[in-house]
Amino acid sequence: MKETLYSIGEVAKLANVSIQTLRYYDQISLFKPAYVDPNTNYRYYKDSQLYHLDLIKSLKYIGTSLEDIKKVQHLQREDSLLFLNEQDAVIEQQLERLKEVQQNIKYVKRRIKKQLNYPVFGEIVIQEEVEMRILKTAVKNISPLDLLNASYSELKKIVEFEEGVINNSYGAIISNQPYEKVEEITYTHIFTPILTDKQISTMSPGIEVAKIPAGRYVCIYYIFTPEVYFTHLQMLMDYIVTHQLKVTGDIYEMFTQSYYTKGDEGEYIVEMKIRLMD
Helix, strand or coil: CCCCEEEHHHHHHHHCCCHHHHHHHHHCCCCCCCEECCCCCCEEEECCHHHHHHHHHHHHHCCCCHHHHHHHCCCCHHHHHHHHHHHHHHHHHHHHHHHHHHHHHHHHHHHHHHHHCCCCCCCEEEEEECCEEEEEEECCCCCHHHCCCHHHHHHHHHHHHHHCCCCCEEEEEECCCCCCCHHHCCCCEEEEECCCCCCCCCCCCCEEEEEECCEEEEEEEEECCHHHHHHHHHHHHHHHHHCCCCEEEEEEEEEEEEECCCCCCCEEEEEEEEEECC
16 A cells, blocks of 8 residues: 655644754654655655654653664664663652752742741740751861851762752851850851751761751841850840740751842841750
């Protein structure tokens, strides 16, 4: 039975692909016409070829490269199944990656919403906090006046390598004890949040995954300057004593850049908090 021949324009309409795409497929020997008129150089395609074009479109849809599609066209059924299994595994990895990206976006949205609802700077508030996974390391001789010290760099590199994001939130931990002046304060640890549920596999010595527990926290927010740091810490501790609150654990500090201008160091909001006992 004689097969019907279709012009390149007719195939483009039937298969919902552009004429330019069909010409390119011909050029790279991926999908060549069944017949080329020697007088006009017009391309013509047979009915049976439309199946192969469907295969190309399907493989392209799942992200298969054109070079790999060339190879798949010549595979036997069993080998085609193996190839599709491999493609399925690749897609699963991509889905997991997209889930991680979605978690990053949710974290950033939650942080921005929190910033928009910050209480008046300098006021004490009690609020519920969700659990936060962090990457932390013990430090010595780093004080609040060393805000964003270069010691954060190693933590940032690990999180960015594992999660593929640039994290601009940082934190520090100080012991909950009476202080008379800022010079007495040194951080026990510094940390950066982990934005996803992903397990951190690349870990340098002295760095560990930890958690800031969920619960009710007594908090204060302010714009950081070295001059006002101790004043706000003292306000937090005085509030705890005055209201006879029972607290537990260390004092956590989170530094978040509220804006950045070229040629400027920017402005940092500090959240200082300590957990109330259940």
